[in-house]
Amino acid sequence: MLRALRIRGCGDFAMGFLPEMDDALSSESLSALKRNFGLAPKIYRAQLLRPDLVDAQVHLLDQMLFTKGALSRVQKEFILLAVSAENNNSYFPALHCQTLQFLGIKPEQSQQIAIDHREANLPPPDVVLLNFARKLASEPHSFTDSDVESLRKSSFTDEQILEAVLMVGLTQLLNCIQMGLGTEPDFKPRVIFPLKEVNPVALLERQTLEPEFTGDFLADDPDFEIVERVRNGETDAFGELVRKHGRRVYRSLLGILGKPEETEDALQDAFLKAFQHLPNFEGRSRFSTWLVRIAINTGLQRLRSQKEVDSLDEENEEFRPRNIQSWMDTPEECYSREELRRLVEKEVMKLPVKYRVALVLRDLEELSTEEAAAALGLSIPGVKARILRGRLMLREAMVPYFTKVSAK
Amino acid sequence: MISCRDFISELGNLLDDDVANEIREQLQAHLAHCNTCQVLYDSTRKTLHIVTESGSFEYPGPIAEPLVTKVMDRIRAGCQLPNNDAQES
Numbered sequence: 001m002l003r004a005l006r007i008r009g010c011g012d013f014a015m016g017f018l019p020e021m022d023d024a025l026s027s028e029s030l031s032a033l034k035r036n037f038g039l040a041p042k043i044y045r046a047q048l049l050r051p052d053l054v055d056a057q058v059h060l061l062d063q064m065l066f067t068k069g070a071l072s073r074v075q076k077e078f079i080l081l082a083v084s085a086e087n088n089n090s091y092f093p094a095l096h097c098q099t100l101q102f103l104g105i106k107p108e109q110s111q112q113i114a115i116d117h118r119e120a121n122l123p124p125p126d127v128v129l130l131n132f133a134r135k136l137a138s139e140p141h142s143f144t145d146s147d148v149e150s151l152r153k154s155s156f157t158d159e160q161i162l163e164a165v166l167m168v169g170l171t172q173l174l175n176c177i178q179m180g181l182g183t184e185p186d187f188k189p190r191v192i193f194p195l196k197e198v199n200p201v202a203l204l205e206r207q208t209l210e211p212e213f214t215g216d217f218l219a220d221d222p223d224f225e226i227v228e229r230v231r232n233g234e235t236d237a238f239g240e241l242v243r244k245h246g247r248r249v250y251r252s253l254l255g256i257l258g259k260p261e262e263t264e265d266a267l268q269d270a271f272l273k274a275f276q277h278l279p280n281f282e283g284r285s286r287f288s289t290w291l292v293r294i295a296i297n298t299g300l301q302r303l304r305s306q307k308e309v310d311s312l313d314e315e316n317e318e319f320r321p322r323n324i325q326s327w328m329d330t331p332e333e334c335y336s337r338e339e340l341r342r343l344v345e346k347e348v349m350k351l352p353v354k355y356r357v358a359l360v361l362r363d364l365e366e367l368s369t370e371e372a373a374a375a376l377g378l379s380i381p382g383v384k385a386r387i388l389r390g391r392l393m394l395r396e397a398m399v400p401y402f403t404k405v406s407a408k
Numbered sequence: 409m410i411s412c413r414d415f416i417s418e419l420g421n422l423l424d425d426d427v428a429n430e431i432r433e434q435l436q437a438h439l440a441h442c443n444t445c446q447v448l449y450d451s452t453r454k455t456l457h458i459v460t461e462s463g464s465f466e467y468p469g470p471i472a473e474p475l476v477t478k479v480m481d482r483i484r485a486g487c488q489l490p491n492n493d494a495q496e497s
Contacts, residue, residue, distance in 0.1 A: 236480070242476045246472055246475060250467045264471065268475065268478055275483050321416070324447050326447055326450075332457065332461060340458060341466075343462075344464040348459075348465075359459075363456060363459050364459065364464060366460070369426075384420050384421070387420060388419060391452055391456060392416075394455055402454065
């Protein structure tokens with residue numbers, strides 16, 4: 001059973017599971033999670049065998065964390081972040097960095113709190129608070145009255161101290177549940193604790209953290225805010241995404257389908273699919289990349305239904321350029337822009353679809369190689385090979401129009 | 409000295425200006441004495457220029473807003489598509 005939970009917790013949540021969560025949990029719990037975390041975190045999705053217990057945990061969070069208390073919400077989140085980091089937990093630091101960003105704390109500062117809160121440019125009382133929390137979590141056997149006194153000296157009230165202790169306890173509970181279920185982060189973690197450090201013997205080496213965050217992160221996505229508004233029920237905000245990305249989706253689809261009327265229908269279908277699947281968008285790529293991927297699949301499905309799609313399998317045979325003749329110095333000046341447009345569209349549409357799509361994304365939509373690879377679900381070398389093949393085949397097709405001996 | 413085959417395998421990176429200096433020098437040294445690869449490089453580069461400047465597959469401005477309306481009308485009407493093309497994020 002635990003193994004099954006772990007497998008469910010670690011993956012395969014891409015589709016269909018959130019609606020199930022919507023059905024299983026009380027609407028109060030679901031809205032509390034989405035309101036306070038911006039999403040329904042995976043750690044709760046992983047416990048849907050017992051939705052009643054998830055409801056109980058959300059109620060606990062609501063009372064202890066979400067509801068205003070003696071400590072501010074930001075101070076509570078600081079404790080959750082710092083103690084989770086102290087525990088070498090890689091799930092909750094990502095979640096709390098995200099939550100703190102909602103609360104106006106910059107990701108860089110949250111990251112530094114996870115690494116060493118004393119260097120995070122915090123107000124002195126908050127540093128004392130996190131010293132207290134980290135010590136209670138990591139060295140409870142040496143925790144004494146003097147630690148409590150340190151908070152009093154920093155003007156913390158007894159009620160605040162009680163909340164601080166409870167917040168450490170809550171973090172330990174959450175960390176333990178996550179470790180037991182093996183839930184993977186909802187976001188790419190900003191601070192990754194190497195596995196060896198989970199071993200207590202290696203605790204002293206814990207400062208060997210990965211300092212740089214290089215991947216995409218949901219909150220860095222320029223569409224993050226609109227996506228969250230839509231996910232929080234503001235359906236009309238989706239129109240802003242259609243307006244913003246319509247051109248890219250249209251051009252990607254037209255490069256696949258070639259027919260404007262059909263492209264308009266496919267564009268509507270692609271956006272409708274994106275809207276339907278938005279609850280499952282987990283931010284592992286930018287929204288725009290995810291959207292282009294949906295558009296490409298929509299376009300390819302239409303081609304398949306017309307049996308016009310060639311194999312998408314890789315080809316191993318080498319492409320050998322022919323027609324090696326010198327081109328004019330400024331070939332584009334021999335034709336009007338309208339003639340060039342027609343020529344390019346006609347010849348691009350003759351390319352096999354797998355090269356055509358790669359070329360359209362890279363050279364017409366001007367996606368980076370990495371974005372094109374993500375949109376097509378290919379490796380970087382894989383997409384580079386397709387782009388190059390598409391370019392060389394297109395060059396070949398253009399030779400009759402642009403060589404020095406060709407005449408208009 | 410690199411071969412024509414090596415040159416073609418790096419051609420995409422060269423066109424994207426995504427090669428290390430050391431490799432770029434080798435590619436340029438090859439171009440200096442290989443007319444075939446010189447023509448291939450020049451014509452592919454010009455092809456790319458024509459493609460990017462041609463305005464091909466452009467999004468006609470007049471259809472943009474009506475398409476937004478159509479999409480939003482279908483969403484508000486609760487239009488469902490067959491759920492057979494799941495996307496991973």
